[in-house]
Amino acid sequence: xxxxxxxxxxxxxxxxxxxxxxxxxxxxxxxxxxxxxxxxxxxxxxxxxxxxxxxxxxxxxxxxxxxxxxxxxxxxxxxxxxxxxxxxxxxxxxxxxxxxxxxxxxxxxxxxxxxxxxxxxxxxxxxxxxxxxxxxxxxxxxxxxxxxxxxxxxxxxxxxxxxxxxxxxxxxxxxxxxxxxxxxxxxxxxxxxxxxxxxxxxxxxxxxxxxxxxxxxxxxxxxxxxxxxxxxxxxxxxxxxxxxxxxxxxxxxxxxxxxxxxxxxxxxxxxxxxxxxxxxxxxxxxxxxxxxxxxxxxxxxxxxxxxxxxxxxxxxxxxxxxxxxxxxxxxxxxxxxxxxxxxxxxxxxxxxxxxxxxxxxxxxxxxxxxxxxxxxxxxxxxxxxxxxxxxxxxxxxxxxxxxxxxxxxxxxxxxxxxxxxxxxxxxxxxxxxxxxxxxxxxxxxxxxxxxxxxxxxxxxxxxxxxxxxxxxxxxxxxxxxxxxxxxxxxxxxxxxxxxxxxxxxxxxxxxxxxxxxxxxxxxxxxxxxxxxxxxxxxxxxxxxxxxxxxxxxxxxxxxxxxxxxxxxxxxxxxxxxxxxxxxxxxxxxxxxxxxxxxxxxxxxxxxxxxxxxxxxxxxxxxxxxxxxxxxxxxxxxxxxxxxxxxxxxxxxxxxxxxxxxxxxxxxxxxxxxxxxxxxxxxxxxxxxxxxxxxxxxxxxxxxxxxxxxxxxxxxxxxxxxxxxxxx
Ligand SMILES: O=c1ccn([C@@H]2O[C@H](COP(=O)(O)OP(=O)(O)O[C@H]3O[C@H](CO)[C@@H](O)[C@H](O)[C@H]3O)[C@@H](O)[C@H]2O)c(=O)[nH]1
Ligand SMILES: [Mn+2]
Numbered sequence: 001x002x003x004x005x006x007x008x009x010x011x012x013x014x015x016x017x018x019x020x021x022x023x024x025x026x027x028x029x030x031x032x033x034x035x036x037x038x039x040x041x042x043x044x045x046x047x048x049x050x051x052x053x054x055x056x057x058x059x060x061x062x063x064x065x066x067x068x069x070x071x072x073x074x075x076x077x078x079x080x081x082x083x084x085x086x087x088x089x090x091x092x093x094x095x096x097x098x099x100x101x102x103x104x105x106x107x108x109x110x111x112x113x114x115x116x117x118x119x120x121x122x123x124x125x126x127x128x129x130x131x132x133x134x135x136x137x138x139x140x141x142x143x144x145x146x147x148x149x150x151x152x153x154x155x156x157x158x159x160x161x162x163x164x165x166x167x168x169x170x171x172x173x174x175x176x177x178x179x180x181x182x183x184x185x186x187x188x189x190x191x192x193x194x195x196x197x198x199x200x201x202x203x204x205x206x207x208x209x210x211x212x213x214x215x216x217x218x219x220x221x222x223x224x225x226x227x228x229x230x231x232x233x234x235x236x237x238x239x240x241x242x243x244x245x246x247x248x249x250x251x252x253x254x255x256x257x258x259x260x261x262x263x264x265x266x267x268x269x270x271x272x273x274x275x276x277x278x279x280x281x282x283x284x285x286x287x288x289x290x291x292x293x294x295x296x297x298x299x300x301x302x303x304x305x306x307x308x309x310x311x312x313x314x315x316x317x318x319x320x321x322x323x324x325x326x327x328x329x330x331x332x333x334x335x336x337x338x339x340x341x342x343x344x345x346x347x348x349x350x351x352x353x354x355x356x357x358x359x360x361x362x363x364x365x366x367x368x369x370x371x372x373x374x375x376x377x378x379x380x381x382x383x384x385x386x387x388x389x390x391x392x393x394x395x396x397x398x399x400x401x402x403x404x405x406x407x408x409x410x411x412x413x414x415x416x417x418x419x420x421x422x423x424x425x426x427x428x429x430x431x432x433x434x435x436x437x438x439x440x441x442x443x444x445x446x447x448x449x450x451x452x453x454x455x456x457x458x459x460x461x462x463x464x465x466x467x468x469x470x471x472x473x474x475x476x477x478x479x480x481x482x483x484x485x486x487x488x489x490x491x492x493x494x495x496x497x498x499x500x501x502x503x504x505x506x507x508x509x510x511x512x513x514x515x516x517x518x519x520x521x522x523x524x525x526x527x528x529x530x531x532x533x534x535x536x537x538x539x540x541x542x543x544x545x546x547x548x549x550x551x552x553x554x555x556x557x558x559x560x561x562x563x564x565x566x567x568x569x570x571x572x573x574x575x576x577x578x579x580x581x582x583x584x585x586x587x588x589x590x591x592x593x594x595x596x597x598x599x600x601x602x603x604x605x606x607x608x609x610x611x612x613x614x615x616x617x618x619x620x621x622x623x624x625x626x627x628x629x630x631x632x633x634x635x636x637x638x639x640x641x642x643x644x645x646x647x648x649x650x651x652x653x654x655x656x657x658x659x660x661x662x663x664x665x666x667x668x669x670x671x672x673x674x675x676x677x678x679x680x681x682x683x684x685x686x687x688x689x690x691x692x693x694x695x696x697x698x699x700x701x702x703x704x705x706x707x708x709x710x711x712x713x714x715x716x717x718x719x720x721x722x723x724x725x726x727x
Contacts, residue, residue, distance in 0.1 A: 008326065009090055009319035010456075015080030015361065025074055028561060031554035032067040038551045039063060047541045055532055059543050062525035069522060075511035076362025083364070083458045085319035087312055094322060099396045100134045100296035101314055102380075104286045106279055107304035108142035109238075112614040115151035116177070116209045117305060117468075122152065124175035124307040125300070126159055126261050127166040130314045133251055135261035136294035139304075140282040144238045144267035146229060149246070150218045151209045152265050153226045156248040158205045159263070164256045165198045166311070175307035176202050178340070178466070228265070243269040243417040245289060245410055262294055266417060274419035277428060278610040279373070280440035284432035287383060288416040292409060297394065299383065303374040305615045306337075306467040313464040317377040320456050321394075328393050331368075331382045331453030332445065335375035336360060339469035345578035347628045348476040349586040350469030357573035359512070360457045366508035368455030370516070371445025375465040383444075385431045388452025437493065438610055439486030446495055446513060450504040468615045471622070472631035472703075476586065477594045477638045478611050484520040484590075485598035491517035492602075520602065523595035530592060530645055530685060534652035535724045537678035538659070544677035555677055582628075585688050592645050593638040624703045631703040632695050640709050646692045647717035649685040655721065656682070 044056035103125045107118045118139070126137050141148045158176075166174050169191055173179055180199060186192050212218055223229040228246040235241045249263035268285040270276055277284075283301065290296070298321060300314070317333045320326075336356040346353070360369045371378075379394065415421060422428060428435035437443045445455065458464070470476040490513075494500060497513035536543050545551035570580040617625065624631055632639055656679070660668050672679060695705045696713075705713075 008086075009093075009323040010083055010085045010326075013082040013084070014365070015082065018079065021077060024561070024565070025077070028070065028558065031558045031561075032063075032070065034551075034554035035063055035558070036060075036067065038545065038554070042545075042551070045541050045543065047539070052536075052541055055536065055541070055543060058528050058532060062528050065522070065525040066529075069515075069518060072511045072515045072518070075366060075508045076359045076515065078362065078508065079365035080358070080361040081365035081457075082361060083320075083456055084460070085316050085458065087315045087319060090315055090319050090322065094318075094396070097396055098131055098134055098318065099298055099322075100136070100294055101130065101298045101300060101377075102290045102294050102296035103135070103137045103300045103302070104140060104283065104290070105137065105302055105304055106140045106142070106282050106286075107148060108279075108282075108612055110143050110145040110147045110213065112612060112616055113143075113304050114616055115145075115148045115213050116206060117615060118148060119151045119155035119209070120175045120177040121302065121304050121307040122263070123155055123159060123162055124173060124178075124309075125302065126263065127163050127174035127311060128308065128314045129167075129311040132163075132259045132261045134296070135314075136264065136290065136296060137261055138264045138266055138286050138290055140286050141265065141267045142238075142270075142276070142279075142282050144235065144241050144244065144270060146218050146232050146235075147213050147216070149228060149232075149244075149265055149267075150212050150222065152248060152263070153228070154205045154209055156263055158201060159249070159260060160252075160254045161198050161201050163254050163260060164258065165194055167258070168194070170311075172311060172462075173307065173309045173466075174311050175309075177206075178307060178309070239270050239272055241267070241270055243267065243414040245413050245417065247293070247410075264289070264293060268417040269414075269419045271419045276419075277435045278438075278440070280428065280433040280435050280437075280444075283440070284422070284427050285417045287380070287432050288421070289413055291380075292413050292416065295380075297380050297396065299378045299380050301374060301376050301378070302465060303467060306374045306465045309338075309463050309466045314377075316458060316460070316464070320458075321377070321379065322396065329388065329390075329454045330456055331379060331388075331448045331451075332371055332455045333377040334360070334369045334371060334445075334455055334457050335464040336457070336459050337372055337374060338463040338466055340466040341468055341471065343626060343628050345576050345582055345628055347582050347586075347625075347630055348470055348473065349583040349590075350476065351575075351579075353573045353575050353579075353583075354569060356459060358569060359515075361459065363509065363512045364455075364457040366512055367449060367506040368453075368509070369457040370513070371441045371448070371455070373439075373441030374467065376441075382448060382451075382453055383432060385426070386451070434495075436608065437486050437489050438482045438608060439490070442487060442513075442516070443490050443493065443495055446490065446497060446501065449509065450495065450501055452504070468613075470613060471617050471625045472633060473589070473642075474631075474634045474636060474639065475613055477590065477636075477642075479613055480519075480590045480594035481598045481601075481638070482609075482611060483516075484595045485601055487516045488518075488520040488598060488602050519591075520595040520598040523591050523599055526588070526591040527596060527645070529681075530588065531648060531720075533678050534649050534682040534685065535721060537675055537682050538652040538655040538721060539725055540659075540671065540675070542674045542678070544675075546674045547676045548673065552676075559677075559680070581688075585691070588685075588688065589642045593641045596641065597638060620702060624701065629699075629701075629703060630691050630695060632692075632705040632709070633703050635706045635709045639705070640712050643692065643696065643705055643709050643713035644716045646685070646689040647696075647713045648720060649682055649689065650693060651717050651721045653682050653686045655725075 039060040044051050044053040105122055107113045122137060122139055139152055171179055186195050231244040244267040246265040249260050251259045251262055254260050266289055320330050320333045337352055342351045363369045433440045433444045470479055497510045501510050533543055567580050621631055696710050
C-alpha cells in the first residue's frame with residue numbers, strides 16, 4: 001500500500017490485487033474478441049431451408065454490446081481507492097475555526113414518508129458532534145403538510161432533551177427511533193435514570209405525532225401551541241400554496257443551557273401553473289433560503305429516510321474539505337447509500353452492495369464518485385456554479401453575522417422560495433441543482449466534475465447514513481426505471497459524458513458514468529439474449545458452437561469465469577451466496593423491464609416524472625419481506641414483461657424435454673452437443689425463475705402474481721413460442 005498525504009487530514013490507499021485483476025481482465029478480453037471473430041467468420045445457421053441470418057446478426061450485435069459494456073465496467077475495477085480521515089488532527093488544528101454547516105433534509109409526502117421517520121432523521125442530524133452554533137438544519141417539505149410541521153415542532157421541543165442526552169452518553173446512532181429500537185436499558189445507574197426519562201419523552205412525542213398523522217389533521221387545540229400553524233390559513237392544497245418559512249429554533253438553549261442548532265421548516269411556494277422540478281427545485285429553494293439564514297459554506301443533503309448513523313460524519317467530511325494540500329480541489333464528499341432494512345439475502349438487490357463496495361471505490365480512483373442525492377456534503381460556492389481554479393483557497397473563517405435571523409427578513413426569505421423567483425435566472429441551469437432530469441443528483445455531480453472539481457468517497461464502517469430500501473418488486477422496478485431513464489437522459493443531454501465530458505474529466509470517469517448511462521439501452525441486447533436462444537433451442541436452430549468445436553472454448557471460459565468472478569466479488573463485498581443468486585435474478589428483471597420501459601419512455605419523449613418511493617409497509621407485506629418471499633402483488637406492464645419472459649423460458653424448456661423424449665438416443669446426444677450453450681442458458685433462466693413460477697402457480701398469499709398477469713404472461717409466452725415454432 002502506498003500512503004500519500006500522511007501529514008494531511010486524510011490518506012488514500014490503492015486497492016490490493018490490481019495486477020491479478022488486470023491479468024484476468026486480459027483473458028476475458030481475449031475471449032470476447034474471440035467470440036466476435038467467431039460471429040464474423042462463421043455462417044449463420046440454416047434451418048428448414050432458410051438462413052437465419054437476422055438472429056445471427058442479433059446475437060452478434062448483442063455480444064458486441066456486452067463486450068464493450070464489460071470494458072466500461074473495467075474502468076471501476078482498474079484502480080480502486082480507499083480513504084481514511086484523521087478527525088483528531090482536524091480537532092487539534094481547527095477546532096476553533098470550524099465552518100458553519102447547513103443540513104438539508106427533503107420530504108415530499110406525509111403519507112408515504114411518515115412524519116415520525118422524517119423528524120427522527122432531523123433529530124439525528126441535529127445531534128451531530130459539532131459546535132451547535134455552526135450547525136443549521138433545514139427541513140424542506142414539498143408536501144407542505146401541517147402534519148409534518150406539527151411533527152417538527154414536537155421534535156424541536158424533544159431536541160432540548162435528546163441532544164444533551166446524546167452528548168452526555170455519546171450515544172450512537174442519534175436517530176431516536178433507531179436508538180431506542182437497538183438499545184436496551186443501560187446498566188449504569190445515572191445513565192439508566194436519564195435513559196428512562198428521555199425514553200418516556202420520546203414515547204410521548206411519538207404517540208402525539210402518530211396520533212395526529214393517523215387523524216390526518218392537526219386538531220385546533222394543538223394548532224394554538226405554535227403560531228406557525230397560521231401559515232396554513234391560506235393553504236389550499238399541497239400543489240397550491242404560499243411559501244412557508246418557520247424558524248423553530250434559532251440557537252435556543254437546550255435543557256442544560258447549551259446552544260441548539262438552528263432548525264428551519266420550509267415549504268416552497270407551489271402553484272399548479274408553475275412546474276416545481278421535484279427534489280432539484282426543493283434543493284435550490286433550500287440553497288437560497290439558507291443563504292439568508294445561516295449561509296454555511298458546507299451543505300449536507302440527506303433524504304428524509306436517511307438518518308445519520310454516526311455522530312462524527314460532519315467532522316469526517318471536513319477532513320477532506322479542510323485538508324491543506326488537496327482540500328481545495330474537492331467539490332463534494334459522497335458517503336455510500338446504505339440501508340437498514342436489508343434482509344440477509346437481499347431479495348431485491350436493494351443493498352447496492354457491489355456499487356458501494358466496488359464501483360464507487362473505482363470511481364474515486366478516477367476522479368470521484370457520482371453525487372447520489374443523499375449522504376453528500378457539498379461546498380456551497382461550487383454548487384452555485386463556481387469553476388475550479390488551482391490557485392484559489394477557500395477561507396473557512398466563521399463570522400457571526402448569522403447569529404439571529406431578524407423577523408423582517410422572513411418576508412424577503414419567502415420571496416426566495418417563490419415560484420417566480422427563478423424565472424429568467426440561471427437556477428436549474430448553471431446554478432444549483434440541474435432541472436429536467438429525474439436523477440438531478442447525478443447530472444449535477446457530473447457538471448461539477450466537468451467544471452474541474454474532484455469528489456471523494458468515504459465508505460468507512462459503521463455506515464455514516466442508513467436509509468429505507470424498496471420492499472416490493474414493483475417498487476424496485478419503478479425506482480430503477482426512474483434511475484435508468486434519468487441516466488439515459490444525461491447521455492443525450494447537453495452534459496453528456498460522451499461529448500461534454502470529453503477533455504474535461506478523466507477518461508476512466510467518463511467510462512464510469514457511461515456504465516450507468518447505458519443501463520437502459522442494455523435492456524435490448526439482454527431481452528434478445530434471454531428470449532432468442534431459448535426459442536431456438538425449442539426449434540433446434542444452433543446459434544452457438546457445438547461442444548466439440550474450438551469456438552466453444554471462449555464461450556465456456558466467459559460463462560464460467562464471469563460468473564465465478566461476479567460471485568466472488570459479491571461475497572467479497574459482504575454478500576451471501578443466496579444474496580448473489582437473488583441479485584442475478586433482480587439484475588435480469590431490471591434489465592428486461594425497468595430499463596426497457598425507460599428506453600421506450602425516452603424514445604417516445606414522455607413527460608418528466610418522479611415517482612416517490614414509499615417508505616411505509618403493510619404488516620403482511622413486511623412479514624413476507626422478512627421471509628424473503630418476492631412481493632409481486634401488483635399488475636403492471638413491468639411485472640407482465642418479467643413474467644412473460646420467464647414463462648417463455650419455461651415453455652421452451654418443457655418443449656425441449658418433450659422433444660428430446662421423443663428422440664432416439666443418438667439423435668438426442670447430437671442435439672445436446674450442438675445445443676449445449678442454449679440448454680445451459682435456458683436452464684439457468686428457468687432455475688433463476690423458480691420463485692416466479694411458484695408465485696404464478698403455487699403461492700396463495702397476496703404477494704403472488706395477480707391472476708390477470710398470470711393469464712396474460714402464460715398466454716403471451718405460449719403464443720410467441722408457438723408462432724416461432726411454426727415459422
Ligand atoms: O418532488 C419531490 C420528490 C422527491 N423529493 C424528495 O427526494 C428524496 C428522494 O426521493 P425517493 O422517492 O426516496 O427516491 P429514491 O429513488 O430513493 O432517491 C434516490 O434517487 C433520487 C433521484 O432519482 C435522488 O433524488 C435521491 O436523493 C436518491 O436517494 C426524498 O427525500 C423525497 O422526499 C422531494 O423533495 N420533492
Ligand atoms: Mn429513497
